[in-house]
Amino acid sequence: MNYSAELKKFVTSQYVYSSIRITLATVLPCLVLAHFGILKEYFLFPLGTSFVALTDQPGPFIRRRNALTFAIFCFVLVALIASLVMNFKILVFAEIIVFGMFFSLIGVYGQRLAAVGSLSLVVLAIFIDGHLTGANILKSLLIFTSGCIWFLLIFLIVTTIQPYKLAGQMIGENYLQLAEFLKIKAGYYQKNPDYSKLTTQVIAKQIEIKNLQEDTRETVFKTRTIVNESTTTSRLLMLMFLNSMDLHEKLMTSESDYEKLQQSFQDSTILVNIHHYLELLSEEITNIGIALQSGTRAKPLFDLDTELKNLNHHFFDLRNKELNPNNLENFMILRQILMRINEITKEINEIYKVFSQNIKLAKSLSTGLDFKKFMPNEEKLNFKVLKNNISFTSSHFRHALRITIALLLGYLFSLFEFLGLGHTYWIMITITAILKPAYSITKKRNLLRLYGTISGAIIAYTILYFVHINQVLFTILLLSMIMCFSFLKGRYFWAVFFMTIYVFLSFNFLNPGNVDVIFKDRILDTVIAGIIASFVSYVVFPVWEHTQNLDLMKKSAESNLIYFQSVIAKFLENNFDIEDYKVKRKNAIISLANLSDNFQRMISEPKNQRKKLEVVHQFVATSHLITAYTASLSQYVKGNEKYPEIDTENWSKKITAEMQKVINLLHDEKITETLVKESKLEPEDEVEDLLMQRKNEIEENEIVDRRDPNKISHLTEIKNIHDVLELIYDVTKEQRKVIEKYKNETATIKSTEPIPQQS
Incomplete structure (x- = not known):
């Protein structure tokens, strides 16, 4: 472990920055009050400061300011009422019921108001018996209110001085999470990997990345100075965040049959070398994240060009030495992996160029995206939402x-x-x-x-x-x-x-x-x-996670189908809507993360509530693979490049039909004859003929020593496209069988239940 990098990640994070601000805002008044010997009398001042500070959630300035103002109003109101009724036990019980219900229910409007609600109940607990207010209630409330307002003033001053600080730190944290994600993926290439453990870690990290991306989207896309692209800093931050989402997709595309790779190249050191290089890339991404968090310029830690050149030379030497008709397909898979690594390296190099603070680059940047489409869904602040949740x-x-x-x-x-x-x-x-x-x-x-x-x-x-x-x-x-x-x-x-x-x-x-x-x-x-x-x-009206599984499975299956259709459209249509594609990619990743998160929570529940645990686990695993393989497929079409050797139209129908089967089963809908027929289509690809032709050439010792790491043979590309399409279909088919088994078991249980006798 790189302890220096770990320390820098922690010290430059938004959490430490925020905690120092809260601590100083709370402690400085204490020092002044202690100096005059009145700290004990005015203890409610720093207490109010700390309570309001804890409600400050990451997000756009306006929402944070409004939430802090609302928190102050709630805290003072609760403190006032609690102080007035503390000697009347019946009224105390009544206020607990009213405040308990209201301040818990406002969580329907999102995490920010949920935090305000929780802290309001803490204020209620503090003031409920009057041990801190003393005899002079009015004086105590004024002191407490002053402490609350003090933090709001601190917040306004700090955010005015450093308007981009939070956004930079959150974007930096996105890169740090991506670095950890890549490090986990690198584990598949080390000797004797624990596949089950790595897969669990990948899914868990996807959940963290999704949650962080949602928070960062809100902060970046709803901060006017950033969205309006009015300054160099705002444009560069926007570029860095958009690049982080594209990099996330590229990191997802490295999904392969790792067990087959390990068996094929177990006598070589090529996979160990890939593992080492991916860890270097992970350290570079970490370096970028730390620089963004600290607001400094990042410089490369390693000579990636030399390291990548050595890795590619190792592959070409191995290829020229051991390539034969029997292992041709394995070398094609490995070549594609190296191409993906090349692309990730280029992405990282481009990100480093951004840190050169090129003014021309910043001024020419225009995303052309409708940011409203990328915003996380939030309940609107109206009474109807609250009423519907009662x-x-x-x-x-x-x-x-x-x-x-x-x-x-x-x-x-x-x-x-x-x-x-x-x-x-x-x-x-x-x-x-x-x-x-x-x-x-x-x-x-x-x-x-x-x-x-x-x-x-x-x-x-x-x-x-x-x-x-x-x-x-x-x-x-x-x-x-x-x-x-x-x-x-x-x-x-x-x-x-x-x-x-x-x-x-x-x-x-x-x-x-x-x-x-x-x-x-x-x-x-x-x-x-x-x-x-x-x-x-x-005991009291518990909500078990298994009750959420079916809805989340439906959402994930539907989002994956829409995501796949948007990707396959890149092969079928000339006019491709990049914004629409990115929205669908975002929705698929969010749906997958929500399903995975729910499954992780279900594992911690009592055994009798872990219903259909194995089925849900298999569904989560297959959903993860479908999303990852679809992301892999999305990387192939560049510009107007076409692949006529692939029967894309029939592949689209075949996979869409199989995915639709899964959706129909989840919704208890009938699988039509059309879906059955289309899912059994046999696409007329030319890949096998071209592959056989290439094997014959190798048999005749026609191996050309081409060493351009930036180019890949057309045959390798179409072979990998064909393999990815097959993988998507096979995994979807496996997912459909999982749901069929689940449905059959449920039907069997219902049929064996005793029929109640008619009276």
Whole structure:
């Protein structure tokens, strides 16, 4: 592992940048207040700052600003009502029900408002018993409101000074994810690869890339200064993001029959050399990502031209030495892989040219794309959307009920004085943090929260026991806050670990010598909250992932068919709509990632809820291959180049019919005779005749030592096109058999069920 690169990736990321901003915005007022000896009295100021800061989700400036403003309004309203009714227990229960339902339901409008809703419930927990407000409620609310507004001002100043910072960091993270994706793919070429493990990693990484691309699309395409292409920086950022999506497709195209390749070239070092070169490319893409995140210029780490030249020479030497009629097709596959690697290398070299900050290049850049078509779908902010989700069929409504019931149970525990809990609001805060719409995520976060809290509490207790120098403790507090906010999105255990440390240190500064009570309360409250969250998520209107599978399978199958049709159109039509193609490519990748993500969550559910697990797994695997092979097919047509040797029209009908069969089966629709007939078409390709002719030439020792790495024989191209079309058809056929088996098993189960007797 390159530890230097890993450190740079972390330090330059949007998460560290954001966490430093949050920490400074929270801590600087604390220092001023502590200097005047009034920190304890004005503790609500930094608390309000941190709450508003945590609602700031990546995205376009206007949406972030509006969300922060809405968050301040919600926080102040909740704090006001909670402070006014805290002495009336019936009203407290009523406010938990109203706020619990409303602030959970607004998650229907997207992650940004879901974050505002979650933090509003945290504010409710903080103010619910008045332990922080004191006797002067108005003064406390003014202090809290001032702290909230303080972060909004910080946000406005920072985004004005650095309008492109977030976009650059998010685009950079896209490249870092692509580098990791390529590194996983490189694993297929090493000695004795674990194919099953690598395939699982590829699918998991596709999910991460999809989620990140969705967030980046929103940030880039809805940031006016970038879309309007008014400056050099904005145009270059747009170019870099569009290049990252094209590079993603190129990386997907390297899908091959790896087991066959390993068997064919096991006595050679060519595959190991490919593995080494792909890792070099991965490091270069990482270097580009780090440069984008840090806002610096990237320079190549390696001499890729020399490395690629050596790799190609190795292939040509091996080809001239061992090529024969029996292994001709294997060498064709390997040649095509090297061509793909050449194209990826060219793409990376072009990206490096962008970093030369060529003003002419930036000014001449015009994407010509309608960015609205590439935007992620979001619910519009109208009451009708909220109203339509007030139903037991809505997963959002069920989640809102679970949150509300769990908060009510948490509050009930706080009323049991015999438990001797001193910080009971921690129970409600922990419930809000743990309980998520998916059972699998709740289960995972529950365990991570418990482990992180216990380990963090032990470390914090040890620090406070041995360290008594305030300057050292304050430094540890700062670092803990930065690390907590940095890990909050991706590594929950570490976020909770560092959060526990800075909470302990904060309370120690406010009330020195109270560490034993904090230690007991923190762990006990976390355990109680974890038990409540687990119980509620399992018992109260759970939404199991298997109920989502069929709809996601339908969407994936339909998107793959549309994607394939857009690609095959490149072979059939002269006028090809590149924008329409890119939209369909995006939809296919998103549908695949959503299906894969749902399957990954289903694995973590109770065994009795993992229904048809093997069927879904096979469907996910075949869908992944269909998308990847379709992406491979898309790379062949360049310009007006045609392949008359391929019976493209009949291949289009054959594969489309087989894909449509899958869709019909998923929708319980009849498979027509036309579909059956077309799926059995035998395309009249000329590939086999030309291949036989070439084998005869090799038999007669007619091997020409051509060493142009940028050119590939026409026969190799048409052979690979033919093979990819066959692979798409075969995998689709396998997918159809998987669904047929699933349907037959379901029908058998229904037929064996006892028929109820008529009374």
